[in-house]
Amino acid sequence: xxxxxxxxxxxxxxxxxxxxxxxxxxxxxxxxxxxxxxxxxxxxxxxxxxxxxxxxxxxxxxxxxxxxxxxxxxxxxxxxxxxxxxxxxxxxxxxxxxxxxxxxxxxxxxxxxxxxxxxxxxxxxxxxxxxxxxxxxxxxxxxxxxxxxxxxxxxxxxxxxxxxxxxxxxxxxxxxxxxxxxxxxxxxxxxxxxxxxxxxxxxxxxxxxxxxxxxxxxxxxxxxxxxxxxxxxxxxxxxxxxxxxxxxxxxxxxxxxxxxxxxxxxxxxxxxxxxxxxxxxxxxxxxxxxxxxxxxxxxxxxxxxxxxxxxxxxxxxxxxxxxxxxxxxxxxxxxxxxxxxxxxxxxxxxxxxxxxxxxxxxxxxxxxxxxxxxxxxxxxxxxxxxxxxxxxxxxxxxxxxxxxxxxxxxxxxxxxxxxxxxxxxxxxxxxxxxxxxxxxxxxxxxxxxxxxxxxxxxxxxxxx
Numbered sequence: 001x002x003x004x005x006x007x008x009x010x011x012x013x014x015x016x017x018x019x020x021x022x023x024x025x026x027x028x029x030x031x032x033x034x035x036x037x038x039x040x041x042x043x044x045x046x047x048x049x050x051x052x053x054x055x056x057x058x059x060x061x062x063x064x065x066x067x068x069x070x071x072x073x074x075x076x077x078x079x080x081x082x083x084x085x086x087x088x089x090x091x092x093x094x095x096x097x098x099x100x101x102x103x104x105x106x107x108x109x110x111x112x113x114x115x116x117x118x119x120x121x122x123x124x125x126x127x128x129x130x131x132x133x134x135x136x137x138x139x140x141x142x143x144x145x146x147x148x149x150x151x152x153x154x155x156x157x158x159x160x161x162x163x164x165x166x167x168x169x170x171x172x173x174x175x176x177x178x179x180x181x182x183x184x185x186x187x188x189x190x191x192x193x194x195x196x197x198x199x200x201x202x203x204x205x206x207x208x209x210x211x212x213x214x215x216x217x218x219x220x221x222x223x224x225x226x227x228x229x230x231x232x233x234x235x236x237x238x239x240x241x242x243x244x245x246x247x248x249x250x251x252x253x254x255x256x257x258x259x260x261x262x263x264x265x266x267x268x269x270x271x272x273x274x275x276x277x278x279x280x281x282x283x284x285x286x287x288x289x290x291x292x293x294x295x296x297x298x299x300x301x302x303x304x305x306x307x308x309x310x311x312x313x314x315x316x317x318x319x320x321x322x323x324x325x326x327x328x329x330x331x332x333x334x335x336x337x338x339x340x341x342x343x344x345x346x347x348x349x350x351x352x353x354x355x356x357x358x359x360x361x362x363x364x365x366x367x368x369x370x371x372x373x374x375x376x377x378x379x380x381x382x383x384x385x386x387x388x389x390x391x392x393x394x395x396x397x398x399x400x401x402x403x404x405x406x407x408x409x410x411x412x413x414x415x416x417x418x419x420x421x422x423x424x425x426x427x428x429x430x431x432x433x434x435x436x437x438x439x440x441x442x443x444x445x446x447x448x449x450x451x452x453x454x455x456x457x458x459x460x461x462x463x464x
Contacts, residue, residue: 016426019082022068023425024417026087027066027452028293028400029064034455035122037063037115037392043367044115047108050345051099058100059112059389063446064088066393067095067421071373073098083427087434099380110382113184115206124212127399128409135210138225138353139183139243140360141202143169143194146372152251154380156182157190166375167192168387172363173212179300179410180363181390181398183208185376187384194228206241222246222343224357230340232298232305239307244343246354249311250295254340258295258311266291270348274393290314292347297340309342312350331396367394370413397421403454404447419444420451 032038038056041461045055065076076094077353104112124130148156149163158164167188171182184199184205202388203221209221223238227248229246249255271277272288295311314333339354371390375383394413401416408416426437442448 006217010043017082018086018427020084020087020425020427021078021081022421023438024400024421024424024448024451025064025084025447026436027455028067028396028421029060029088030455031123031127031400031403032060032063032396034406035126036120037119037396040115040122041112043417044118045108045111049103049264051103055100058092058097061090061092062097062101062386062389063393064125066390067397067417068126069417069422071371071378073101084139085269086429098377098382101377101385101437102379104381104385106381106384109381109388111256112385112388113204116388117184117204117211119392120181120208120395121211123399125394125421128177128178128402129181129395129399130173130175130212132177133173133209133213133219133236136175136176136358137213137217137218137219137221138224139171139209139222140174140180140204140357141169141171141198141205142226142360143167143192144186144364144368146368146374146375148190150378152378153375154378154382155187155189158369159190159192160194165181165190166371166380166383167194168367169194169198169201170360170363170367171201172360179398180359181395182363185387185391187380187387190379195231195234198229199233202234202237206238206243210242211320220244220343222353223304224354226357229453232301232307234278235297235340236305239342244341245309245343246339246343246357247352248354249338249340251336251338254299255295255311257355258293259313259336259338262291262313266293268348270314270351272316288314288316290347290351292350295340298429307340307342310339310350311338312341312347312354313338314351318435359368366412366414367391370394400451404444404451408444409449419450423448 012116038060042056042225045406047055061079065079068078070076070078073094076097079091145159145161145163145165147163156164157164159167159350167190169180169186169188171184173183174180186201221243223245225247227250230247235245267289269286270288270290272286275286290312292310292312295309297307297309298305298317315336317334341350343350368388370392375386378384397413397416400420401411404420423438428435
């Protein structure tokens with residue numbers, strides 16, 4: 001594309017009061033209102049003082065800013081341009097929103113969590129974000145370090161990643177046909193052990209997931225996690241909540257002893273990276289194989305902490321050039337990846353589903369490319385509230401995408417923002433009617449129109 005030289009002169013001026021840069025805020029924030037986000041915040045979040053007033057409106061303003069791509073408090077100025085004040089009330093100044101966030105204490109963040117959980121149920125009732133959850137609900141938990149800078153950032157420290165930051169613990173749920181949404185979140189100090197507080201977090205998460213399912217749901221509810229959560233208290237919390245588990249096991253002496261008892265005839269080739277299917281034998285030719293054995297997790301601990309289940313093991317040849325042929329021991333010849341599960345899936349399916357736990361890494365990257373690009377305040381509880389609002393924004397973006405088209409329902413936040421949210425429009429008013437004039441030949445007009453129609457159109461006439 002080249003700048004046109006047809007015109008003899010070119011100029012620019014910021015002087016049109018009827019333009020908005022993010023017309024997609026109209027249907028998306030209408031969806032937030034339709035599902036009662038603001039009213040739930042007003043009901044549950046009770047902040048003291050002057051800056052705690054109108055919590056619902058201020059929360060909606062922060063969410064709206066995040067929808068457009070704001071990842072700091074100063075970026076919230078994007079809400080105060082052109083004709084946005086004709087379309088919305090509560091377009092607060094960034095300084096006011098920053099003071100609102102700093103008014104949060106730990107208890108208020110938990111109140112915000114409670115409101116977000118109830119709003120998610122409302123959102124799931126009117127959008128297909130959890131389609132198929134009664135048949136299969138896959139819950140993944142993981143934590144990630146968000147790097148921060150500045151010595152005055154409360155709670156920051158060096159965690160397992162070796163960088164200075166804050167620790168965000170997230171839980172997501174996905175189904176066989178719906179992309180992940182965020183169910184719960186917690187912000188923790190940077191040096192925090194991954195499993196700290198995970199027992200309560202798992203209980204809260206699974207309680208929310210069960211409320212998203214119908215009371216008669218019989219499909220599998222499976223909690224997946226990596227070895228950082230291979231803790232008796234975490235697994236027992238999941239089992240008490242009615243979930244099965246699939247958690248990577250640490251290769252301690254008990255696990256290694258269990259692996260060494262697996263007979264050579266028990267190993268089954270699986271479809272793995274660069275695998276080839278052999279039509280003659282009807283099997284996958286792969287360097288990976290799986291097997292399973294009955295296993296009692298934490299068998300060296302007291303009886304109350306032991307949990308019966310299965311150990312599913314995947315082995316890959318260890319291409320160790322330093323080991324002479326025929327001289328290596330079992331753990332020199334193969335690399336083993338084991339996970340503990342209480343599911344009823346067969347060995348191959350259990351391994352395949354467990355490996356899909358990596359889906360949460362994609363979500364972590366999505367969040368870090370959006371509102372979680374920064375934790376903008378020096379106050380820890382303000383950042384904790386920011387994290388909850390970022391999760392609300394993610395779920396709202398996902399819901400808007402599902403209403404627009406199946407493809408956008410599984411797209412990353414940046415894609416939905418580019419195609420649906422950040423669309424310029426000119427606002428005109430006549431006889432109390434507001435009209436948005438959007439760009440002609442917008443490539444994603446059909447999806448934008450589908451979202452707008454489903455949320456902003458008046459209800460149809462009742463059948464007679």
